[in-house]
Amino acid sequence: MKVVVDxxxxxxxxxxxxxAPEVFEVRDDDFLYILDEHPGxxxxxxxxxxxxxxxxxxxxxxxxxx
Amino acid sequence: MTGLVVVGASLxxxxxxxxxxxxxxxxxxxxxxxxxxxxxxxxxxxxxFLTDEQVDENRLVLRPVAEDGALDLTWHLGTRAVALxxxxxxxxxxxxxxxxxxxxxxxxxxRPRRLPLSTxxxxxxxxxxxxxxxxTLNDARELRHRLRSADxxxxxxGAGFIGxxxxxxARQLGCEVVMVEVADAPLARVLDAEAGMAVVDLHxxxxxxxxxxVGVDHGHTDGGRLTAVTLSDGTxxxxxxxxxxxxxxxxxxxxxxxxxxxxxxSDDGVLVDDRCRAAPSVVAVGxxxxxxxxxxxxxxxxxxxxxxAVAMGxxxxxxxxxxxxxxxxxxxxxxxxxxxxxxxxxxxxxDRKIQFAGIATDDPEIVQGSEGDRQFxxxxxxxxxxxxxxxxxxxxxxAIIGRQLIEAGADRATVHDRxx
Numbered sequence: 001m002k003v004v005v006d007x008x009x010x011x012x013x014x015x016x017x018x019x020a021p022e023v024f025e026v027r028d029d030d031f032l033y034i035l036d037e038h039p040g041x042x043x044x045x046x047x048x049x050x051x052x053x054x055x056x057x058x059x060x061x062x063x064x065x066x
Numbered sequence: 067m068t069g070l071v072v073v074g075a076s077l078x079x080x081x082x083x084x085x086x087x088x089x090x091x092x093x094x095x096x097x098x099x100x101x102x103x104x105x106x107x108x109x110x111x112x113x114x115f116l117t118d119e120q121v122d123e124n125r126l127v128l129r130p131v132a133e134d135g136a137l138d139l140t141w142h143l144g145t146r147a148v149a150l151x152x153x154x155x156x157x158x159x160x161x162x163x164x165x166x167x168x169x170x171x172x173x174x175x176x177r178p179r180r181l182p183l184s185t186x187x188x189x190x191x192x193x194x195x196x197x198x199x200x201x202t203l204n205d206a207r208e209l210r211h212r213l214r215s216a217d218x219x220x221x222x223x224g225a226g227f228i229g230x231x232x233x234x235x236a237r238q239l240g241c242e243v244v245m246v247e248v249a250d251a252p253l254a255r256v257l258d259a260e261a262g263m264a265v266v267d268l269h270x271x272x273x274x275x276x277x278x279x280v281g282v283d284h285g286h287t288d289g290g291r292l293t294a295v296t297l298s299d300g301t302x303x304x305x306x307x308x309x310x311x312x313x314x315x316x317x318x319x320x321x322x323x324x325x326x327x328x329x330x331x332s333d334d335g336v337l338v339d340d341r342c343r344a345a346p347s348v349v350a351v352g353x354x355x356x357x358x359x360x361x362x363x364x365x366x367x368x369x370x371x372x373x374x375a376v377a378m379g380x381x382x383x384x385x386x387x388x389x390x391x392x393x394x395x396x397x398x399x400x401x402x403x404x405x406x407x408x409x410x411x412x413x414x415x416x417d418r419k420i421q422f423a424g425i426a427t428d429d430p431e432i433v434q435g436s437e438g439d440r441q442f443x444x445x446x447x448x449x450x451x452x453x454x455x456x457x458x459x460x461x462x463x464x465a466i467i468g469r470q471l472i473e474a475g476a477d478r479a480t481v482h483d484r485x486x
Binding site for chain 1: 081107109128129372373376377380410412414419421460462463465466467469470
């Protein structure tokens with residue numbers, strides 16, 4: 001699984017950070033940073049929830065073998 | 067099973083339909099939607115959809131629909147449900163068709179409250195050229211056109227979030243904007259008077275003429291077209307476009323006689339339990355549903371928020387399957403815990419991102435910055451100094467941490483430590 005954020009859409013609402021802080025971090029500069037582009041299987045449910053709950057529909061997933 | 071019926075094809079309904087499929091339900095699902103558009107996202111309608119002509123309507127299509135156009139649903143768009151009958155086993159449609167339902171998701175949302183007929187000499191506001199409420203894509207298309215071609219001032223009636231966002235968008239388009247609010251401070255019920263005044267200051271700094279403690283009493287028309295309004299203090303204002311943002315009414319009329327508990331006034335909406343159940347085979351989700359909030363003393367509230375519609379839609383799907391004792395192909399059923407997330411919303415106005423988690427109380431305190439700053443954080447405390455609400459201006463990180471602190475029942479000292 002690869003996490004892709006459309007930074008033209010992202011408005012740093014930080015919802016994703018609330019759900020999966022291992023993968024997403026909004027820092028004090030108000031920008032979103034992806035901490036782990038290829039999260040392990042144990043994080044997949046959380047990442048999918050982050051995709052679902054993003055108010056800007058800015059996160060998408062590319063399914064990969066890993 | 068003959069099938070499930072989801073009534074309402076906006077955010078909550080679409081997420082409920084997706085939730086049913088995700089849980090493995092492979093029987094028939096009917097999705098009934100009053101609007102004829104493919105389900106779309108509403109928050110942009112008061113913001114970039116108005117200000118930015120580049121916003122393509124295809125970008126508004128809700129993710130579950132955009133990703134999987136069919137979701138294997140039977141669509142009934144441009145159709146209203148008119149009754150829930152036969153002990154909740156039938157959903158009757160405006161087309162005359164009746165759908166048999168083993169289970170029903172009620173997600174019919176709300177509609178804008180309108181100005182009284184007396185405002186326009188007995189006419190409904192929708193019959194007056196130049197008066198607009200904003201809820202649907204059609205409303206937004208009309209408003210976008212009117213703001214761009216306005217040859218006079220735009221008057222916004224109601225300084226709630228919809229009104230304030232439209233005022234900000236209209237200013238960005240160069241319109242002259244007057245915003246009137248009947249209360250002495252806007253958002254006094256959602257936030258508190260001081261925070262509401264910070265919103266007023268923000269708009270005044272951007273050139274909006276904000277008038278508090280006055281409403282719109284009368285609209286003047288010329289050949290059916292609005293030309294001016296008279297305020298409750300007697301002031302007459304020229305007006306090319308009147309935007310009415312005075313709250314919403316839940317769409318529950320079709321449930322009359324259904325046996326569901328539907329309140330009115332301050333108890334409006336469909337009453338559900340802590341599993342979103344309104345009856346043994348009926349769940350209600352999104353802003354039409356009134357649910358108990360355990361962490362706020364068990365008080366029941368409707369939550370008119372985007373995040374709530376997404377979460378409650380997905381949850382309600384699972385809760386319905388659990389109630390119906392549905393079993394998947396693997397023989398597994400669905401188990402749900404009570405639904406009680408901390409409410410959270412955002413509002414974008416000018417260069418401000420306003421986020422609020424929880425509920426306001428009469429014990430607010432600044433924990434970072436001050437109300438005049440570009441960035442500040444304000445917390446609201448309840449019994450035993452527990453935090454119940456967090457307001458963050460341009461502080462998204464703090465808003466989300468604040469939401470978690472509310473969930474954890476953090477005390478005042480912890481809030482200062484983590485958010486200060």
